[in-house]
Amino acid sequence: MPLVAGVDSSTQGTKIVVRDAVTGAQVRSARAEHPEGTEIDPGVWWEALRRAAGDGLLDGVTAIGVAAQQHGMVALDESGVPVRPALLWNDTRSAGAARDLIAELGGPRAWADAVGTVPVASLTVTKLRWLAEHEPANAARVAQVMLPHDWLTARLTGAAEPVTDRGDASGTGYFSPATGAYRPDLLRLAFGRDLAVPRVAAPADALGPVTAEGMPPIEVVSVGTGDNMGAALGLDARPGDVVVSIGTSGTAFAVAERPTADPSGQVTGFADATGRFLPLVCTLNAARVLSAGAAALGLDRDEFDAAALAAPPGAGGLTLLPYLDGERTPDLPDATGHLTGMTRANLRPGHLARAFVEGLLCGLADGVDALAAQGVPVRRILLIGGGARSAAVRAVAPQVFGRPVLVPSDGEYVADGAARQAAWALAATPEPPEWTATAAPSTYEADPEPVIREQYAAARDTIVPPPTEPATSGATPSAHDTRGQR
Numbered sequence: 001m002p003l004v005a006g007v008d009s010s011t012q013g014t015k016i017v018v019r020d021a022v023t024g025a026q027v028r029s030a031r032a033e034h035p036e037g038t039e040i041d042p043g044v045w046w047e048a049l050r051r052a053a054g055d056g057l058l059d060g061v062t063a064i065g066v067a068a069q070q071h072g073m074v075a076l077d078e079s080g081v082p083v084r085p086a087l088l089w090n091d092t093r094s095a096g097a098a099r100d101l102i103a104e105l106g107g108p109r110a111w112a113d114a115v116g117t118v119p120v121a122s123l124t125v126t127k128l129r130w131l132a133e134h135e136p137a138n139a140a141r142v143a144q145v146m147l148p149h150d151w152l153t154a155r156l157t158g159a160a161e162p163v164t165d166r167g168d169a170s171g172t173g174y175f176s177p178a179t180g181a182y183r184p185d186l187l188r189l190a191f192g193r194d195l196a197v198p199r200v201a202a203p204a205d206a207l208g209p210v211t212a213e214g215m216p217p218i219e220v221v222s223v224g225t226g227d228n229m230g231a232a233l234g235l236d237a238r239p240g241d242v243v244v245s246i247g248t249s250g251t252a253f254a255v256a257e258r259p260t261a262d263p264s265g266q267v268t269g270f271a272d273a274t275g276r277f278l279p280l281v282c283t284l285n286a287a288r289v290l291s292a293g294a295a296a297l298g299l300d301r302d303e304f305d306a307a308a309l310a311a312p313p314g315a316g317g318l319t320l321l322p323y324l325d326g327e328r329t330p331d332l333p334d335a336t337g338h339l340t341g342m343t344r345a346n347l348r349p350g351h352l353a354r355a356f357v358e359g360l361l362c363g364l365a366d367g368v369d370a371l372a373a374q375g376v377p378v379r380r381i382l383l384i385g386g387g388a389r390s391a392a393v394r395a396v397a398p399q400v401f402g403r404p405v406l407v408p409s410d411g412e413y414v415a416d417g418a419a420r421q422a423a424w425a426l427a428a429t430p431e432p433p434e435w436t437a438t439a440a441p442s443t444y445e446a447d448p449e450p451v452i453r454e455q456y457a458a459a460r461d462t463i464v465p466p467p468t469e470p471a472t473s474g475a476t477p478s479a480h481d482t483r484g485q486r
């Protein structure tokens with residue numbers, strides 16, 4: 001049986017799965033951690049990949065693909081050496097650059113029309129501006145810019161010409177998913193001059209063999225993609241499915257046949273890994289809200305979940321706005337968390353734990369509303385990512401989203417998507433292979449508890465300014481919307 005491997009190089013770690021190319025059955029898997037931080041030497045990703053791939057994990061593998069955290073700026077000199085550590089998607093130092101770039105192009109709508117996305121600090125284009133302004137000596141040495149998955153794919157193949165896909169390219173801010181072409185004018189606007197960028201390959205292209213020293217002789221490397229695009233492919237998400245991922249980032253996204261262009265900036269109009277589109281909302285605060293809450297309360301994960309589940313919906317009036325690392329959606333890069341509604345009666349560990357779980361989920365429910373406002377159909381919600389392993393998250397999610405929530409069997413869906421792309425490149429078929437060896441998701445149901453989102457919306461609206469450009473494709477701008485209480 002031919003074997004394929006998928007790599008997920010995400011913020012907190014590298015995960016690799018090896019699957020049967022035909023059925024998709026999982027054969028083995030491994031992971032290696034990344035250090036904390038919002039900038040990192042790309043070599044650390046490579047070493048993590050090699051560690052995870054150790055002990056013969058990739059023996060017998062015929063094709064491999066890499067999906068990685070989106071947006072990270074890997075800026076390289078003439079000889080392909082990084083001029084500085086990569087700035088990651090969750091680094092907010094370029095928030096001022098984002099504001100400047102929006103003004104210089106003529107406002108948020110101009111950006112949404114140009115590239116489907118209004119820049120925030122996460123986008124590569126703003127990091128290039130920051131580099132040009134704050135580190136001119138480094139900027140002067142930059143010859144080419146690429147994304148984390150592009151860099152890892154180039155390390156695997158050793159190819160002189162770096163390659164990317166339209167999914168990951170769509171998160172740069174200088175590529176239009178609607179036209180499928182780079183916007184070198186926007187790169188120049190940000191950086192002041194041209195830079196070499198990777199060639200955008202077709203979704204199922206096969207790039208050639210792995211040539212990296214110390215790696216097994218794998219025949220085919222696929223084009224790879226961004227991690228959220230990888231998850232959509234790994235889950236085989238179809239129109240009507242909204243995936244809510246609780247990893248380092250919180251994301252809500254859906255596969256769409258048409259591009260989106262949300263001038264309110266809440267929905268980023270990305271491309272997917274199959275030739276379609278991937279409207280997406282991303283928050284900076286997700287699974288680590290749970291670990292921060294548990295640490296503050298001196299509880300382990302299970303104790304934290306049990307405490308949250310013992311408290312009532314709405315936590316007796318306690319509400320957390322979980323902007324612990326600043327926030328991206330809503331666009332509040334310098335925000336901190338807010339805990340409101342404290343009384344002597346609700347200042348108890350269980351109520352606090354519940355407020356952390358509810359605050360995290362309400363931010364993502366706002367994201368689902370923002371997708372719906374762009375015309376994205378919401379028929380099923382699929383919950384994935386490390387945070388979806390939490391019993392409290394699984395139980396509270398249907399109360400917050402106001403509908404049942406499906407939790408696919410525990411797995412690494414980003415890595416699975418990269419593996420499925422590798423199998424696609426191997427098969428050279430028009431569509432990705434249908435994998436049959438996937439378990440049915442578990443369904444979590446509960447009565448909607450509108451009080452949770454009402455409290456959250458009231459707290460949020462005291463600090464979130466109304467959008468300067470309202471969302472246009474749907475009914476209501478979501479940052480001030482509690483329609484998720486269906």
Ligand SMILES: Nc1ncnc2c1ncn2[C@@H]1O[C@H](COP(=O)(O)OP(=O)(O)O)[C@@H](O)[C@H]1O
Nearest residue numbers: 010011012013247248287288385386387389390
């Ligand atoms: N049972 C659990 N309950 C709550 N959080 C969890 C659980 N298991 C893992 N996590 C959290 O999930 C996060 C990792 O999720 P993952 O989706 O792998 O992130 P990323 O892809 O960004 O590296 C970590 O912050 C970890 O603490």
Ligand SMILES: O=C(CO)[C@@H](O)[C@H](O)COP(=O)(O)O
Nearest residue numbers: 010011069070089247248249
């Ligand atoms: O910036 C985004 C999406 O636009 C993030 O979703 C990153 O792609 C990082 O993902 P995780 O490490 O949380 O999976």
